[in-house]
Amino acid sequence: MTVETAAVVAAGVTKRFGATTALSEVSMRIAPGETHALVGRNGAGKSTLVSLLTGLHKPDAGEIRFGGEPAPPVADRGAWRARVACVFQRSTIIPTLTVAENLFLNRQGTVIRWPALRRRAAALLDEYAVDVDPRSLAGDLGVEQRQLVEIARALSQGARFIILDEPTARLDATAIERLFARLTSLSEAGVTMLFISHHLQEVYSVCDTVTVLRDARRVLTAPVASISHDELVAAMTGEAAGLTSTAPRQFQAAASVLRLDGLALADAFEPLTLEVGAGEIVGVTGSGSSGKVSLAETVGGLRKATAGTVSVDGSAVRPGVPNALKAGIGLVPQDRHREGLIPLLSVAENATLPIADRLGPLGAVVPSRRTGVAEEFIRRYDIRTESPDAPVASLSGGNAQKVVLARALAAEPKVLVLINPTAGVDVRSKESLLGAVRAAADAGTGVLMVSDELDDLRHCDRVLVMFHGRVTAELPAGWSDTDVVAAVEGIAA
Structure with missing residues (x-):
């Protein structure tokens, strides 16, 4: 595949945030209509690559191209929306607005003609087989319905490249099957997709090609059919597969x-x-x-x-x-x-919330005591963070979840x-x-x-x-x- 015929190209992109290199000379090409998987451990660089592909950040080196043309300037948000859309794990749908209002947000014109807006929304939902009433409040929709509304909104703006970030994380098995059927239909219609998931079986179910990032670098790109599950895990971790022991527990009936x-x-x-x-x-x-x-x-x-x-x-x-x-x-x-x-x-503050009354006299928190307890939690639960004082919002998803578990077990x-x-x-x-x-x-x-x-x-x-x-x-x-x-x-x- 040449750069000119690729739907999307990241060519040697590097991105630094201060002294941290979040992405180092990463290259990736996605063919038109292809569903391309992007996998890697938390902190591998996936989110940074998505931020470059959606124009939220500009690469420090390398370039992004769509259909052989250079990516638009970061400030030209309209041009970016016409090229790429991302359905994030956390929905960008505004729950207090109707489905119709969400579909045409910032595109409704200076004078809103509500009957016409709802008719346009109904036609758009029908075109992409999304069974949702355009008059419904978006906050009343299920996770699956919100995702489909976001996809329809992206396609209506002209984007033919959609990034799906952990789209199945909150769906049950039946909803996942329906989503995969919808993705297959979109691919057959020429929509190009980047599929990000930690569930490797989903990669084998719906994707054509997989790219693995590890430690801010691309370590593998291969057809999904050509790589085994163990090889994929090894590429992600740098180690042999078989990570989590599922040997039977020696549990004895207790009170x-x-x-x-x-x-x-x-x-x-x-x-x-x-x-x-x-x-x-x-x-x-x-x-x-x-x-x-x-x-x-x-x-x-x-x-x-x-x-x-x-x-x-x-x-x-x-x-x-x-x-x-x-x-x-x-x-x-x-x-x-x-x-x-x-x-x-x-x-530290998040992890020790349930035991704050134990961290000093008369319910007052002694900072050094809180830090000491938090450092023990960080070691025990393998929380990857710069320090106990780092904002919890700076953590990757997996490390944030470890903080939640540490807090649940703190007492x-x-x-x-x-x-x-x-x-x-x-x-x-x-x-x-x-x-x-x-x-x-x-x-x-x-x-x-x-x-x-x-x-x-x-x-x-x-x-x-x-x-x-x-x-x-x-x-x-x-x-x-x-x-x-x-x-x-x-x-x-």
Whole structure:
């Protein structure tokens, strides 16, 4: 392929931020209509490359080209929007506006004719087979619908190159299948895509070519069909595959530490009774409508049950996060950005929030004591940060998630509740996170882990499958992928 015929080219691009080289002489070419995967560990340079491909930053060396033409000046945002769009892991849809308003934001003209705007929006949604009412508030849409609206908006502006950043991180299996079918249709229609994912099986399912970044450099570009899973992991990590141990745990039945008695939440899940033993890891999975996330959020105090009780060590827990914390429940929520971190605070401040009253006399925090505790957490959970005082917003996704887990475990909880703990993190971060969960369980913490990831669930002593608000299957350790998938889909294995 020549530069002139490529849809997108990054030619020897380098980007520095102060003394840090975020990207070093990286080259990549993407053919028209190709779905090209970009993979690498957190901190490898993926986000920096995306910032160059979308015109948010200008490379310090090298160049970006679209269809053989140099990229427009960074200041010409209209020209960039006509060439490339990015569907980020965190939606850019404005929830308080309607779908129609989001589709034509900043393009609606000086005088807005609402009936005409809604008709244009309906035609656009119909053109790209997005089954959404243009009059709906965007905040009422599901994750999958928001992504499709963003894709339709990008295509309507003329962009034929779309970057998808972890598009499946918050989708269930059925929604992922629908998204992949839509991506295949777009590719057949000539849309070029860059697909960023930590889920390597997705790369094999939907991508033609894969580029691997490691330590700010490109280490591999190859057709997906020509490279094995182990070779791809080795390229990402610089080491042999087989990172996270999933050897069966030597769990012995112990006294119940968490008990749910007839716990229910209207329109989410039906009355459920469950015990989790001290040191036991119980997995919960199911489709997006199964009620699994609502169950975990109810146990963790984020939601108030409409019936039943949550008990820890035989004592009922009142609703609310403060009461859950006081009872000994640690929570890793689904959305680390919205519910798990305070971005304006430092790594140390975030990690030690639950134990701030222990870091000095009379509830006052002694900075040196907080720093010492945070440094221990940084070592224990392998958090890659410049210092405990660095803003938590400066961390990569995997390291930010480690801070969330460190905070959940800071008070040595009796029960740990996790919701999709490895979503959107790299291979090594998954190893660190799941290793810390196993260590907590080995020390006697009861674990309730909700996850869509089979690799997460392999660490569990048993797995409950929920379907439309009910537990429909309980699988002991040693289950097969087919067993889980069939139960999730509500069919016989």
